[in-house]
Amino acid sequence: MDKTSALASGILRGVGGQSNIHRLENCMTRVRLEVHDDAQLDIPALKALPGVSGYVKQGVQHQVIVGPGRAAQVVDAMNALMTGGAPEVVGDAAHNKAQATARYKAPMSDALRKLANVFIPLIPAFIASGLITGIVNILKRPDIVGDLATQYPNLIGLLGIFGSAVFAIMNILVGVNAARVFGGSVAMGGVMAGILSSPQLAQITLFGEALQPGRGGVIAVLLVVALMCWIEKRLRVLLPGSVELILNPLLTTLITASVAIVALQPVGGMISDAIAHGATLAIDKGGLLVGALLAGTFLPLVLTGLHQGLVPIHVELVQAHGANALLPVLAMAGVGQIGAAIAVLLKTRNARLKKVIKGALPVGLLGVGEPLIFGVTLPLGRPFLGACLGGAIGGAAISYFKVATVVTFGISGLPLALTIVTGKVVLYLLGYLLAVAAGFLFTWCLGFNDPEE
Numbered sequence: 001m002d003k004t005s006a007l008a009s010g011i012l013r014g015v016g017g018q019s020n021i022h023r024l025e026n027c028m029t030r031v032r033l034e035v036h037d038d039a040q041l042d043i044p045a046l047k048a049l050p051g052v053s054g055y056v057k058q059g060v061q062h063q064v065i066v067g068p069g070r071a072a073q074v075v076d077a078m079n080a081l082m083t084g085g086a087p088e089v090v091g092d093a094a095h096n097k098a099q100a101t102a103r104y105k106a107p108m109s110d111a112l113r114k115l116a117n118v119f120i121p122l123i124p125a126f127i128a129s130g131l132i133t134g135i136v137n138i139l140k141r142p143d144i145v146g147d148l149a150t151q152y153p154n155l156i157g158l159l160g161i162f163g164s165a166v167f168a169i170m171n172i173l174v175g176v177n178a179a180r181v182f183g184g185s186v187a188m189g190g191v192m193a194g195i196l197s198s199p200q201l202a203q204i205t206l207f208g209e210a211l212q213p214g215r216g217g218v219i220a221v222l223l224v225v226a227l228m229c230w231i232e233k234r235l236r237v238l239l240p241g242s243v244e245l246i247l248n249p250l251l252t253t254l255i256t257a258s259v260a261i262v263a264l265q266p267v268g269g270m271i272s273d274a275i276a277h278g279a280t281l282a283i284d285k286g287g288l289l290v291g292a293l294l295a296g297t298f299l300p301l302v303l304t305g306l307h308q309g310l311v312p313i314h315v316e317l318v319q320a321h322g323a324n325a326l327l328p329v330l331a332m333a334g335v336g337q338i339g340a341a342i343a344v345l346l347k348t349r350n351a352r353l354k355k356v357i358k359g360a361l362p363v364g365l366l367g368v369g370e371p372l373i374f375g376v377t378l379p380l381g382r383p384f385l386g387a388c389l390g391g392a393i394g395g396a397a398i399s400y401f402k403v404a405t406v407v408t409f410g411i412s413g414l415p416l417a418l419t420i421v422t423g424k425v426v427l428y429l430l431g432y433l434l435a436v437a438a439g440f441l442f443t444w445c446l447g448f449n450d451p452e453e
Helices: 003-014 043-048 070-081 095-104 109-116 120-139 153-168 170-182 186-197 199-203 217-238 241-304 306-321 326-347 351-365 370-380 382-401 414-419 425-446
Strands: 021-026 030-035 054-058 061-065
Touching: 003 043, 003 070, 021 070, 030 070, 043 054, 054 370, 109 306, 120 153, 120 170, 120 414, 153 170, 170 186, 170 217, 170 306, 186 217, 186 241, 217 241, 217 306, 241 306, 241 326, 241 382, 306 326, 326 351, 326 370, 326 382, 326 414, 326 425, 351 370, 370 382, 382 425, 414 425
Parallel strands: none
Antiparallel strands: 021 030, 030 061, 054 061
8 A cells, every 4th residue: 555545544544434524625735524523533643644744623624734735645545445425534733733723713714714715726726827927937038048939939828828727717717616615506606707707798888887897806706606605595495396496597697697797796896906906005005014014924814714814815916917916925924934943943952843843844945834833833932923023024025025926825935936927036035035034033032942852
């Protein structure tokens, strides 16, 4: 049995077997699971599995952290081991992560997590499009690759299509996922998003003004699909079973689409404009202070779960401006953990802690910060504060330099440099180094109580 299959089998045993699994899915780094009976979970056994770097519980969902790119492999292996259906699996982050989530969780975190789940399945597409767009930007620079762009225009054109394709169908993808999350028909969710994005809307005048295809972006789509799911559920109860299959989709489409065009899309447009203009204005005008506040407080926000409410904002910024100035600032929060962890590594005499840090640093450099946060800095206390302060320094620099990325979310750390807009890559790396250095210095000065062996 290979390592992935062995890990899948171990997680399956730790959650009480297939019969206890209600739902199984994954994001980039975590196996996400809902179970019928929490009492059947063996959390210590899950955390002791080779390949598991942490466990978190958010609401009814258990999350096992297995690392970037591996979560999908483990879920596939679990599905292969199970018979008669494919539910979902639990996660194991560190015991410290579970404690932190339970302690700091905010009242709105579950609702925001549900909202974030609309976008989580899109992360691979965002990453691919961002990296491809970054490659295209490099290939277009004669000072780096010469006249390659003029020699191979078709290649550059095709790569540009590959990189922008996800944004061409963004609203449709969000509509489908939103319907799934909100409990409606996924096809109907796609239809609602298609109506809002139809180019033919520009040919229709309502109340003396021409309609705007795609107005409100993903914000409008979320509002409309939420209404659609509510109407669909109500009609499912009210309509006789003999005609429900025919009348429900018909009435749901007519009612929802009418309300969408008259009210929800304009409202979504106003919210979208306010978000895009507000975030851009804050970063452009706030400079050092806003960057420091955003990056310095982001990790505490993560502990409460409220950070998930930022996901639609990231998407909206790219839709409105073609670039996201918020993500590079927030990425510095995780970078500060690198410097803090290095300081702890050099100061501690605890062999186990040294081993944890050495194992977590490589993935931390790639933007996966949970092992460092929940395994090192947060349990030690003051290093977490040092890391946040380091992130604040990096965030201030990134904001001052007006660095932006072409991706919405899903990528961080050093890999994010590949997606930074032309001319700002060196400045991003400079901010990265400042965050690492500041995190190191703050943690070194603040110190910590070295745990006993």
